[in-house]
Amino acid sequence: MAEGHRVVVVGAGFGGLQCARELRDEPVQVTLVDRHNYHLFTPLLYQVASCLLNPSEVAAPLRKVFRSARNVRIRVGEVQSIDLAERRVHLADGTHLEYDDVVIAAGSTANYFGNDDLARDVLGLKDLGQAIELRNHVLACLESAALSEDDEDRRCHLTFCIVGGGPTGVEYAGALAELVRLVLPDEYPEIDPAAVRIVVLEGADRVLPAFPPGLSNYGQRELERRGVEVHTNQLVAKASKTHVETRAGMHIDTRTIVWTAGVRPTDLVATVAPQVAENRFDVDDHLRVNGAAHAYAIGDAAAGRDHHGKVLPMLSPPAMQEGRFVARHILASRRGRDTRAFRYHDKGTLATIGRTAAVGVVGPLQFTGFLGWLVWLAVHLYYLIGFENRVRVLMRWAWYYVRYDRPVRALIDARSPQP
Amino acid sequence: MAEGHRVVVVGAGFGGLQCARELRDEPVQVTLVDRHNYHLFTPLLYQVASCLLNPSEVAAPLRKVFRSARNVRIRVGEVQSIDLAERRVHLADGTHLEYDDVVIAAGSTANYFGNDDLARDVLGLKDLGQAIELRNHVLACLESAALSEDDEDRRCHLTFCIVGGGPTGVEYAGALAELVRLVLPDEYPEIDPAAVRIVVLEGADRVLPAFPPGLSNYGQRELERRGVEVHTNQLVAKASKTHVETRAGMHIDTRTIVWTAGVRPTDLVATVAPQVAENRFDVDDHLRVNGAAHAYAIGDAAAGRDHHGKVLPMLSPPAMQEGRFVARHILASRRGRDTRAFRYHDKGTLATIGRTAAVGVVGPLQFTGFLGWLVWLAVHLYYLIGFENRVRVLMRWAWYYVRYDRPVRALIDARSPQP
Numbered sequence: 001m002a003e004g005h006r007v008v009v010v011g012a013g014f015g016g017l018q019c020a021r022e023l024r025d026e027p028v029q030v031t032l033v034d035r036h037n038y039h040l041f042t043p044l045l046y047q048v049a050s051c052l053l054n055p056s057e058v059a060a061p062l063r064k065v066f067r068s069a070r071n072v073r074i075r076v077g078e079v080q081s082i083d084l085a086e087r088r089v090h091l092a093d094g095t096h097l098e099y100d101d102v103v104i105a106a107g108s109t110a111n112y113f114g115n116d117d118l119a120r121d122v123l124g125l126k127d128l129g130q131a132i133e134l135r136n137h138v139l140a141c142l143e144s145a146a147l148s149e150d151d152e153d154r155r156c157h158l159t160f161c162i163v164g165g166g167p168t169g170v171e172y173a174g175a176l177a178e179l180v181r182l183v184l185p186d187e188y189p190e191i192d193p194a195a196v197r198i199v200v201l202e203g204a205d206r207v208l209p210a211f212p213p214g215l216s217n218y219g220q221r222e223l224e225r226r227g228v229e230v231h232t233n234q235l236v237a238k239a240s241k242t243h244v245e246t247r248a249g250m251h252i253d254t255r256t257i258v259w260t261a262g263v264r265p266t267d268l269v270a271t272v273a274p275q276v277a278e279n280r281f282d283v284d285d286h287l288r289v290n291g292a293a294h295a296y297a298i299g300d301a302a303a304g305r306d307h308h309g310k311v312l313p314m315l316s317p318p319a320m321q322e323g324r325f326v327a328r329h330i331l332a333s334r335r336g337r338d339t340r341a342f343r344y345h346d347k348g349t350l351a352t353i354g355r356t357a358a359v360g361v362v363g364p365l366q367f368t369g370f371l372g373w374l375v376w377l378a379v380h381l382y383y384l385i386g387f388e389n390r391v392r393v394l395m396r397w398a399w400y401y402v403r404y405d406r407p408v409r410a411l412i413d414a415r416s417p418q419p
Numbered sequence: 420m421a422e423g424h425r426v427v428v429v430g431a432g433f434g435g436l437q438c439a440r441e442l443r444d445e446p447v448q449v450t451l452v453d454r455h456n457y458h459l460f461t462p463l464l465y466q467v468a469s470c471l472l473n474p475s476e477v478a479a480p481l482r483k484v485f486r487s488a489r490n491v492r493i494r495v496g497e498v499q500s501i502d503l504a505e506r507r508v509h510l511a512d513g514t515h516l517e518y519d520d521v522v523i524a525a526g527s528t529a530n531y532f533g534n535d536d537l538a539r540d541v542l543g544l545k546d547l548g549q550a551i552e553l554r555n556h557v558l559a560c561l562e563s564a565a566l567s568e569d570d571e572d573r574r575c576h577l578t579f580c581i582v583g584g585g586p587t588g589v590e591y592a593g594a595l596a597e598l599v600r601l602v603l604p605d606e607y608p609e610i611d612p613a614a615v616r617i618v619v620l621e622g623a624d625r626v627l628p629a630f631p632p633g634l635s636n637y638g639q640r641e642l643e644r645r646g647v648e649v650h651t652n653q654l655v656a657k658a659s660k661t662h663v664e665t666r667a668g669m670h671i672d673t674r675t676i677v678w679t680a681g682v683r684p685t686d687l688v689a690t691v692a693p694q695v696a697e698n699r700f701d702v703d704d705h706l707r708v709n710g711a712a713h714a715y716a717i718g719d720a721a722a723g724r725d726h727h728g729k730v731l732p733m734l735s736p737p738a739m740q741e742g743r744f745v746a747r748h749i750l751a752s753r754r755g756r757d758t759r760a761f762r763y764h765d766k767g768t769l770a771t772i773g774r775t776a777a778v779g780v781v782g783p784l785q786f787t788g789f790l791g792w793l794v795w796l797a798v799h800l801y802y803l804i805g806f807e808n809r810v811r812v813l814m815r816w817a818w819y820y821v822r823y824d825r826p827v828r829a830l831i832d833a834r835s836p837q838p
Contacts, residue, residue: 037558037828054473061828063606070608076562095566139456143495147514187482189489409456409480 004029005334008089008099010079010268012039012062015299015319016105022327024069028334031097033075033089037062040128041384043316044393046168048131050175051139051409055128057393058384079106082272084292101294103326104272104281108263108300108314121239122259125168134258138176139409141255142183146190152253158196159254161244163236164261165202166210167351170219172258173200174354177226183409198227199252201234201244203261208351208359210313215359218368222353236261263314265301280311285341287326296329298322306344316383318344350376423448424753427508427518429498429687431458431481434718434738435524441746443488447753450516452494452508456481459547460803462735463812465587467550469594470558470602470828474547476812498525501691503711520713520749523691523700524742527682527719527733540658541678544587553677557595558828560674561602565609571672577615578673580663582655583680584621585629586770589638591677592619593773596645602828617646618671620653620663622680627770627778629732634778637787641772655680682733684720697722699730704760706745715749717741725763735802737763769795 005028009016012034020032038059047053066072078092082102089097110126112118123137124130138160145157160176162169177198184193200207200223206216207223207230220230234246243253265279272281281297282290283304289295298304299319304312312318321344329339348362350372358372367375381394424447428435431453439451457478466472485491497511501521508516529545531537542556543549557579564576579595581588596617603612619626619642625635626642626649639649653665662672684698691700700716701709702723708714717723718738723731731737740763748758767781769791777791786794800813 037562054475056473056828061606063602064828067605073609075566077566143456147494147496183482186486187480190492409475409483 006031006098006100007103007330008033008097008101009103009105010082010089011105011107011299011301012036013042013105013107013299013319014316015107015323016103017065018320018323019103019105019298019327020066020072020323022324023331024066024072026071026331028071028330030072031075031099032062032066032072033077033079033091033097034062035076035078036128037074037076038128039065042126043380044384045125045128045131046172046175048128049125049134049138049172050179051135052175052179053393055132059128079268080271081268082295084272084289084295087294099294101296101330103323103330104268104289104295104297104301105299105319105323106266106268106301109266110259111262111264112259113262118236118239118259121241122163122257125172125258125260126263137256138179142188142191144255145195146188154191155195155197156242156253157255158191159199159252160197160256160258161199161201161252161254162258162260163201163239163244164259165200165204165207165230165232166260166262167208167349169200169202169258169260170207170223171352172260173198173223173228174226174352174357177223177228178354181227196227197229197254199229199231199254201236201246201250202230202232203235205232207232210349211351211359211361212366215361215366215368219351219353219359222357226354263300265314269297269301286329286339287322287342296326298326304342304344306346312344315349317347321345350379352376425450425517425519426522426749427452427516427520428522428524429501429508430524430526430718430720431455432461432524432526432718432738433735434526434742435522436484437739437742438522438524438717438746439485439491439742441743442750443485443491445490445750447490447749449491450494450518451481451485451491452496452498452510452516453481454495454497455547456493456495457547458484461545462799463803464544464547464550465591465594467547468544468553468557468591469598470554471594471598472812474551478547498687499690500687501714503691503708503714506713518713520715522742522745522749523688523708523714523716523720524718524738525685525687525720528685529678530681530683531678532681537655537658537678540660541582541676544591544677544679545682556675557598561607561610563674564614565607573610574614574616575661575672576674577610578618578671579616579675579677580618580620580671580673581677581679582620582658582663583678584619584623584626584649584651585679585681586627586768588619588621588677588679589626589642590771591679592617592642592647593645593771593776596642596647597773600646615646616648618648618650618673620655620665620669621649621651622654624651626651629768630770630778630780631785634780634785634787638770638772638778641776645773682719684733688716688720705748705758706741706761715745717745723761723763725765731763734768736766740764769798771795 007028007030009020009032017039023030038061041058044058062074080092081090087099110124123134141157145154148154162173180196208216208219223230237247238245239257244257245251269279280303283297283302287296289297300314304322325342332339350360352358356370356373358376360367360372360375426447426449428439428451436458442449457480460477463477481493499511500509506518529543542553560576564573567573581592599615627635627638656666657664658676663676664670688698699722702716702721706715708716719733723741744761751758769779771777775789775792777795779786779791779794
C-alpha cells in the first residue's frame with residue numbers, strides 16, 4: 001500500500017475515472033469519492049430509458065474497475081464542500097478527507113436556466129435513477145393510454161415531449177420512436193400507433209446545434225422519417241405535469257416532458273470558489289484552480305481551454321483528456337519535473353438518431369447514415385468500461401437489433417436503500 | 420378478436436400465466452390482470468438479490484408473452500375485491516371487469532405468523548422490488564462497513580441474518596456467501612473477510628424441511644462449507660433494524676434481516692369468501708370455488724388437493740398444473756363436454772445451495788452435488804419464460820461462473836413512477 005502523497009479525486013465520471021486510472025499503481029495514495037458506487041457510461045443512458053439496455057450494462061462498479069489497484073480507495077459519499085485553505089474535502093456524513101492534491105471532477109447537473117420550478121414537473125435523463133424513472137414512466141403512460149376511455153386523456157398520455165435537440169434529446173427521441181414502432185402494434189392492440197406523438201422542442205434554429213448545419217438537417221430529416229415532430233426556435237416558457245408552453249406560443253398537452261435542454265456545473269463549484277466563470281472553475285493552462293494551491297479542476301466543473309483560448313465544451317472527451325493530464329502532472333511534480341501545458345486534441349463528435357443512422361464529425365470528415373452509425377458503435381463500444389460489458393452489450397445489441405425487440409420492459413418500483 | 424365468453428384471470432404468476440397461455444387463440448375473451456406488467460420467475464429472484472442477474476432476466480413483460488394472442492388482453496392494475504354474485508372483479512382504480520368465468524390466481528405474500536410489525540424491520544425476497552432493495556441494502560452495508568471506525572458497528576453491518584431455511588433462504592444464503600467470497604478480498608481491502616457472518620435461522624429441526632432428511636443434512640453441510648452458520652430450532656421472537664432475537668435465546672446484532680420464513684395467501688382471498696381453509700380457497704376436485712358459480716381458484720390462493728386428499732404445497736408446479744387444468748375445463752364446459760377431476764403429477768422438487776451444489780427429489784430418486792445442480796439448471800432454464808431469456812441467462816451464467824464474477828452491483832436508487 002503506497003502511503004504518503006494523498007490525492008483525493010472528487011467524482012467518478014469520465015474525468016475523475018481517467019485520472020484515478022492513470023494514478024493506479026503509482027506512488028501516491030488515491031481516494032476516489034463519488035455519491036454512487038459505479039461509474040456511469042452516460043452516452044448510453046438513453047438506451048436504458050428506452051428499454052434496450054439494463055442498468056448494469058452502463059454502470060461499472062468502481063470497486064471492480066479498481067479491484068487490482070492497491071493504491072486506490074473507493075469512498076461512496078456526497079461531497080458537501082472543499083476547504084482549499086485547510087486542504088480538506090468535507091462529506092455530507094460529517095467526515096472529511098485530508099489531501100495533498102485534490103482533483104475536482106464533480107461534473108454537471110441539469111440546467112433549468114433559472115426556472116428551477118421546472119425540476120418538479122419534468123423528467124431528467126442525467127443519471128441512472130432518472131433513466132429508470134423515465135423508462136417506468138413511459139411504460140406506465142402506455143398502460144394508462146391502453147385503458148383510457150377518454151380521447152383527450154389518451155392523447156395526453158401518448159404525447160411525449162422532449163425539450164432540447166442536442167445529442168441526448170435527439171438520441172432519446174429516436175430511440176423512443178423505435179420503441180413505440182416495435183412494441184405498439186403487436187403488444188398494445190388497444191392503442192392506435194398513429195395517436196402517438198413524439199415532439200422535440202429545440203431553442204436554437206436547428207437540432208444538434210453543435211454540429212455543422214448539414215448534419216443538423218440530416219438529423220432532423222431522420223427524426224421526421226421516424227415520425228418525430230421537430231420544432232426549432234422553441235424555448236419553453238412554462239411546464240406542468242400535464243402541459244408545456246413555449247415562448248413562441250406552442251401549447252402541448254402531455255404527461256411526459258423530458259428535459260435535456262442543457263447542463264450546468266454542480267453547485268459544489270459555487271460553494272468552493274468565488275472566482276468562477278459561468279460556475280466553472282477558472283483554471284490555468286495546467287488545469288490548476290486559479291488562486292488555490294494543490295487543487296485541480298477538470299471536466300464539466302472546470303473552464304478548461306483549447307490552445308486558441310476557447311473554453312472546452314461540457315463533453316466526455318475533454319474531461320477524459322484533462323483527467324489523464326492532471327494525473328501525469330501530479331506524478332511529474334512529485335518527481336520534480338515540469339510538464340507542458342494541457343493541450344486538447346479534438347477527436348470529433350458523434351450522435352445517433354437510431355438504428356443504422358448517426359452523424360459524426362472527425363476533423364475535416366463528416367459522417368452520416370450507416371457509416372456514421374458503425375463509427376458511433378465502434379467508438380462507444382471501445383470506451384465502455386470493462387471488457388465483459390463491451391462483449392455483452394455488443395451481443396445484446398446484435399441480438400435485439402436482429403430481432404427488432406426491446407427486452408427491458410418490466411416496470412419495477414424498487415424502494416430506496418436504508419443502510 | 421373472439422368475443423363472447425369472458426374469462427378474467429386474476430394474477431400473472433405461474434398459475435395465472437399457464438391458464439392464460441392455454442386459453443390463447445381459443446374462442447374465449449381473456450383478460451389477464453396483474454399489478455405488474457410482467458411475469459416474475461420467482462425461483463431465480465435470489466440471483467437478482469445476490470448481484471448475478473438483472474431484473475429483466477427474471478421478468479417477462481406480459482404484453483410480450485402474449486404479443487401474438489389476439490384474444491388475451493393485459494390489464495395492469497390492483498384487484499381490490501371480487502364480487503362472486505355479480506360476477507365482477509373490482510380494481511383499486513375504481514373500475515371493474517365483468518366476467519363469465521373468473522380464475523383466481525392471486526398468489527401469496529410473506530407470512531409473519533401474526534407478528535406483522537416485523538414487516539417494518541425486515542427485508543423481503545418475494546417480489547422484484549424487494550430483491551433490488553435487498554441487493555442495494557447489502558451493497559450499502561458493505562460500503563458502511565468499509566468506512567466504519569467502530570468494531571461493533573462494522574460487525575453489525577457485516578452480519579447478514581436470513582430467517583427461514585426453506586429453499587429461498589438456503590439459496591439466498593448460499594448465493595450471498597459466494598458473492599462475499601468473490602467480491603470482498605479483491606474489492607474491499609478495508610474489510611476482513613473473516614468478519615462477515617451469514618446466519619440462517621430455521622424454526623424446524625433441519626433446513627429444507629420439505630426434503631428428505633438426507634438432503635437436509637447435505638444442504639446444511641454445503642452451506643457450512645461456504646461459511647454460513649446454520650441454526651435450527653430457532654423461531655424469531657423479536658426483530659428490529661439492528662438486532663434479532665429468537666425464542667430459544669439467541670441474540671444477533673445485525674443490520675440485515677431477510678425474511679423467507681414462509682408465505683400465506685394474499686388478503687384478497689379473505690375479502691372474497693368466508694368459506695376458506697387457512698386463507699386458501701376451498702375448491703372442489705375441478706378447482707371450482709365451493710359455494711360460488713363460475714369461479715375457479717388455483718395456486719397458492721387455493722387449497723387444491725392431490726388424489727390422496729392432501730392439500731398441495733404453495734409451490735409453482737401445482738399452480739402451473741392447476742392453471743392448465745382450469746383452462747381446459749373452461750374450454751370443455753363451453754363445448755358441453757365433461758372433464759375428469761384434477762390430478763396432480765408430482766415431478767419433484769429442487770433447491771440449489773450454490774455453484775455446482777444442489778439437492779433434488781424426483782420420484783424415488785434423490786440428487787445431490789454437481790448432478791443435482793445440472794438437473795436444477797436444466798429445469799430452471801426450461802421453465803424460464805421466453806426463448807431469448809433462456810439463451811441469454813445461460814450465456815450469462817456460463818460467463819460469470821467461469822470468471823467468478825458478479826456483475827450487477829450498481830447501487831441504484833430509482834424513484835417511483837407517477838404517470
